[in-house]
Amino acid sequence: MASSDRYEDVVRTRNAEKFAEFDRGKKSVWSRFHDALHSTPALVPLIVLLAACIIFGLVLGSKFFSPFALTLILQQVQIVGVLAAAQALIILTAGIDLSVGAIAVLCSVIMGQVSFRYGVPAGLAVPIGLACGTAIGAANGWLVSRLRLPPFIVTLGMWQIVLAVNYLYSANETIRAQDIETSAPFLQFLGTKFTLGGAVFTLGVVLMLLVVLVLAYVLRSTAWGRHVYAVGDDPEAAQLAGVDRHKTLMSVYMVVGFICGLAGWVMIGRFGSVSPSATTGVIGNIQAITAVVIGGISLFGGRGSIVGAFFGALIVGVFELGLRMAGADPQWTYLLIGVLIIAAVTVDQWIRKVTA
Amino acid sequence: MTTPVLEARGLVKRYGKVTALDHCDFDLRPGEILAVIGDNGAGKSTLIKALSGAVIPDGGEILLDGKPVAFTSPNDARAQGIETVYQTLAMSPALSIADNMFMGRELRMPGVMGKVFRKLDRKRMEEFSREKLAELGLMTIQNINQTVETLSGGQRQGVAVARAAAFGSRVVILDEPTAALGVKESRRVLELIQSVRSRGIPIILISHNMPHVFEVADRIHIHRLGKRLCVIDPKAHSMSDAVAYMTGAAVPEGHLEPA
Numbered sequence: 320m321a322s323s324d325r326y327e328d329v330v331r332t333r334n335a336e337k338f339a340e341f342d343r344g345k346k347s348v349w350s351r352f353h354d355a356l357h358s359t360p361a362l363v364p365l366i367v368l369l370a371a372c373i374i375f376g377l378v379l380g381s382k383f384f385s386p387f388a389l390t391l392i393l394q395q396v397q398i399v400g401v402l403a404a405a406q407a408l409i410i411l412t413a414g415i416d417l418s419v420g421a422i423a424v425l426c427s428v429i430m431g432q433v434s435f436r437y438g439v440p441a442g443l444a445v446p447i448g449l450a451c452g453t454a455i456g457a458a459n460g461w462l463v464s465r466l467r468l469p470p471f472i473v474t475l476g477m478w479q480i481v482l483a484v485n486y487l488y489s490a491n492e493t494i495r496a497q498d499i500e501t502s503a504p505f506l507q508f509l510g511t512k513f514t515l516g517g518a519v520f521t522l523g524v525v526l527m528l529l530v531v532l533v534l535a536y537v538l539r540s541t542a543w544g545r546h547v548y549a550v551g552d553d554p555e556a557a558q559l560a561g562v563d564r565h566k567t568l569m570s571v572y573m574v575v576g577f578i579c580g581l582a583g584w585v586m587i588g589r590f591g592s593v594s595p596s597a598t599t600g601v602i603g604n605i606q607a608i609t610a611v612v613i614g615g616i617s618l619f620g621g622r623g624s625i626v627g628a629f630f631g632a633l634i635v636g637v638f639e640l641g642l643r644m645a646g647a648d649p650q651w652t653y654l655l656i657g658v659l660i661i662a663a664v665t666v667d668q669w670i671r672k673v674t675a
Numbered sequence: 676m677t678t679p680v681l682e683a684r685g686l687v688k689r690y691g692k693v694t695a696l697d698h699c700d701f702d703l704r705p706g707e708i709l710a711v712i713g714d715n716g717a718g719k720s721t722l723i724k725a726l727s728g729a730v731i732p733d734g735g736e737i738l739l740d741g742k743p744v745a746f747t748s749p750n751d752a753r754a755q756g757i758e759t760v761y762q763t764l765a766m767s768p769a770l771s772i773a774d775n776m777f778m779g780r781e782l783r784m785p786g787v788m789g790k791v792f793r794k795l796d797r798k799r800m801e802e803f804s805r806e807k808l809a810e811l812g813l814m815t816i817q818n819i820n821q822t823v824e825t826l827s828g829g830q831r832q833g834v835a836v837a838r839a840a841a842f843g844s845r846v847v848i849l850d851e852p853t854a855a856l857g858v859k860e861s862r863r864v865l866e867l868i869q870s871v872r873s874r875g876i877p878i879i880l881i882s883h884n885m886p887h888v889f890e891v892a893d894r895i896h897i898h899r900l901g902k903r904l905c906v907i908d909p910k911a912h913s914m915s916d917a918v919a920y921m922t923g924a925a926v927p928e929g930h931l932e933p934a
Contacts, residue, residue, distance in 0.1 A: 357822075541793040542781035545774055549767040559729075559765035561750055561779025621769045 356670050360615045360623045363666055364630035367613075367659070371634060375641035382644060386518035393524045396636035398423070398585055400527040400629060402603050403610035404534055405578040407628035408571050410611050411538075412551040413620025414463060414470030418455070419579050420603020421481040424595065426452045426583030428485055431494045431593030434503045441505035449580035455481060456576015457569065464568035474604075482600050489595040496591030510588030523585040527629075530578060534625045547571060552621030609656060610635055613663045617671070634659065678741045680705050680877050681726060681757070681846050687734035688721050695721040696732065697901035703846065708868065708878045710888040710909075713898030714921055719881055720850075722898065726879070727759040727848055728752035739845070750779075758843030762851045764835045768824035773797070773804040775823055776838045807841040808834070811870050829860030833867060840871045847871055848879045853887055865891055885914040897921050 356362055376384045383389075402419045409416040430448035433439045439447070455477065462473045499506050509523040538544035546567045549557035558564045582603075587593055614631025616623030635656060642652050683701035687694070695718045703709050713719045724730035726737065728746030736743050739755055746752045749759065766775045782796045782803075783789035789796065801819045808819075811833070823831060832852060839847045849868065853861040861884075868891055872878055882888050888895060889909045897904045897920050904920055905927040919925035 536792075540795050540797075542783070542795060543793070545770065545778070545781065545795070548770055549774075549778055552767040552769045556763065556765040556767055557778070559749065559759075559761050559763070560767075560775070561753060621767065 353670070356666075360670065361627035361630060363663070363670075364614045364627050364634060368630050368634050368637065371637045371641070375637065375645075379641065379644050383641060386516060388640065388644070390518040390520060390524075392633065392636040392640050393527075394519070394521055394589070395640065396632045397521070397523045397527045398582055398589060398599060399603070399606045399610055399635070400632040401530055401578060401582040401585055402599075402607040403614070403628045403632045404527075404530050404625055405575040405582070406604075406607035406611045407614070407616050407623070407625050408534065408547070408575050408578075409470065410551075410608075410616050410618060411547055411620060411623065412568060412571055413554075413618075415474065415608065415618070416459070416470065416575060417474040417604045418459065418477040418481055419575070419582075419607050420599045420601065421478045421485065422452050422455050422576060422579035423582035423586060423603060424597050424600035425455070425481050425485040425488075426580040427586045427593050427597070428489045428583075428595050430506055430584065430587065431499070431503075432489060434506065435494055435498070441503035444503070444506065445584055448583060449577055452576040452578075452580025452583065453573050454576065456572045456574070456579070459576070460569040460572025463572065464565045478604065485595050485600065491595055493595070494593040499587070499592065506584075506587045506593070507591060508588065509585050510591065521588060523588045526581065526585060530581065531625060531629045538625055543567070543570070548621050606635070609660060613656075613659050615663060615667060615670075617667050618664075622667075622671070631663075677705060679703055679738075680740060681879075682738040682741070683722075683726065683735060684738070685735035686722065686725055686732045686737070688718075688725060688730060688732050694901055696725065696735075698735065699898075699902040701726070701896065701903065702906075703877050703879060704894075706872065706875055706877055707893040708872050708880055708891050710880045710882060710892035710895045711898060712882065712885075712888060712895060712917065712921055717898045717921075718901040719898045723759075723848060723850060723879070723881055726752070727757060729759075753842070756843060756845035757848065758839035758846070759848040760832075760835045760839045760850065760852060762854065764831055766823050766831060766835060769822055771820040771822055772808075772826075772834055773801045773819050775834065776800070776804040776807070776841065780842070803841070804837075807837050811837050811840060811867055827860070829856055829863055832856060832860070832864050836864065836867050836871070840867075840874070840876065843876060845876070846879065847876055848881075850881045851883065852880070853882065853884055861887065885917065889914055889917075897927075899923065 402423060405419050406416055426448040429451050430444045433447050434441045434444040459473055459477055462468050463470050509521065509526055511522045513520055538547060546557065546562045549560070549562055550564055550567045554564050586597060586599060590597070610631035611628045612618065612631070613634055614623065614627035614629065616628055638655055639652050642655075643649070679702040681701070681703040683699065686696045686699045686701070688696040699718070699722060701722065711719050711723070721730055725732045728749045728751050731747060737746070738744065744755060752759075767778065777800050782799050784794045784796045788794040805819050823834065826834065836849070836852065839849075852864050852868070856864060865887060868878060868880065880888065880892060892909050895907050895909055895917060897907065897917065899921060907917065907920070907927070916925070920927050
């Protein structure tokens with residue numbers, strides 16, 4: 320090498336400087352708070368949830384802070400809570416699922432029709448419904464992962480298809496609660512109530528909590544969970560690093576279909592009847608997305624936690640019940656939720672900024 | 676002569692009417708740093724992708740330690756101990772250093788927790804990551820659970836090199852490791868490359884930066900028009916020679932492959 324080529328030697332001789340250290344010295348309280356939010360994204364919705372509870376508690380007093388009222392919130396959010404858990408999984412992979420509510424309704428209809436039209440025992444009808452949900456999820460996953468279609472488009476189409484199949488298959492007939500009670504009570508199993516010191520729980524609420532806890536564990540502490548985050552963060556990088564993108568996406572969409580099936584079962588428990596025209600089919604997707612966004616999960620994928628989505632669903636429930644108890648016009652609920660959604664995304668953008 | 680660690684004979688790869696690899700040969704000897712240089716479009720990326728399993732060649736064969744191998748995916752090559760540091764680094768910014776080090780080959784807890792509940796062994800993965808980063812003299816680590824996005828460009832490159840070095844038992848391939856870095860950070864990465872080599876692992880270095888190539892390489896493979904034009908010794912040739920060969924301004928004289 321000619322001596323004129325050695326123009327970088329000057330840098331080499333001054334090697335004492337440090338330029339690859341992690342130590343970043345002392346930080347202000349504010350930036351430490353930022354760091355905490357950055358590493359624990361569920362903190363923001365938790366703070367909002369506690370604040371909302373305190374405000375409503377101060378305004379409404381013991382009427383709101385009774386075990387009955389607080390558990391009523393849980394009962395009211397059980398369907399949206401389960402759907403939000405499913406939605407959160409999809410959004411973590413940088414997708415979106417508009418068909419969650421429709422799948423839930425179709426699954427509840429399948430569970431009902433299979434046992435009433437074909438006389439299948441309810442203990443078998445439920446797994447059949449769950450399997451159908453998983454299959455629809457698999458169809459979504461295949462279209463998104465193999466054909467590489469945008470999730471928004473795939474699930475927008477699937478939403479319409481599933482809703483239409485739901486009406487066609489059920490002939491728009493509702494199965495009455497009394498009929499289910501007498502001939503297939505297992506379908507209403509998740510509606511079973513039990514009290515715990517004045518607080519009324521249903522098995523549906525327990526199931527919702529279980530779904531959230533299991534998903535939180537799986538996403539945090541298993542390789543599959545890490546792969547879900549990696550694929551949502553940067554699919555190309557994940558693929559090169561040795562993650563099977565297709566397998567991960569397929570499994571996510573299938574699990575989501577299965578959870579939507581569970582939501583359908585929760586619906587039968589909650590309403591008692593099986594109705595193909597349940598509003599969940601039409602607005603369930605938006606409710607779930609609302610909960611997820613308020614829960615601090617980034618729509619760009621790879622960031623946020625399932626617990627946050629659960630807090631998001633609870634926040635909506637607290638607002639609905641609190642404002643109703645305060646005698647406010649229900650439109651105030653929608654207005655405040657709208658404000659929360661925009662605020663949540665603003666906070667998300669701020670959190671994503673890395674501390675320098 | 677010793678058997679090359681990684682060898683390619685007559686590799687062919689066509690994309691439609693374009694021939695990216697035209698009966699290309701390649702040799703990597705034990706313990707050396709082999710630089711691969713060539714003008715844009717010469718086919719060096721395709722060659723590297725074929726060696727790392729990302730591209731399946733249409734013809735020719737690849738030999739690892741003298742035995743023919745056929746890679747159908749990067750995971751195949753990885754299973755054989757060939758690790759690649761891609762130009763994009765292939766890291767997930769929102770995940771921690773330890774998560775990224777073990778992406779796709781996570782360790783599970785021993786016993787029931789790992790087998791039934793599939794729980795990751797965080798502690799073991801963190802310890803291993805910290806050890807590997809320290810081994811390369813990379814950094815004094817404050818927090819191995821820091822997300823990769825909070826690192827500087829040089830630190831990210833360092834983590835990517837450490838990942839490759841930790842798992843690449845046979846060959847480490849580096850694609851443009853200094854292209855996106857500043858002068859000082861490049862220095863650090865070059866030192867890293869040398870410390871990987873000092874542990875006996877041969878390295879393939881793809882770079883456009885002639886001073887870097889001439890500084891660390893033991894031999895330089897010059898790629899032109901889809902095949903190996905020649906292999907030169909950086910001590911016997913100047914940078915202008917290399918550039919001239921690579922662009923076709925001059926034709927290398929004598930025997931093309933010094934012993």
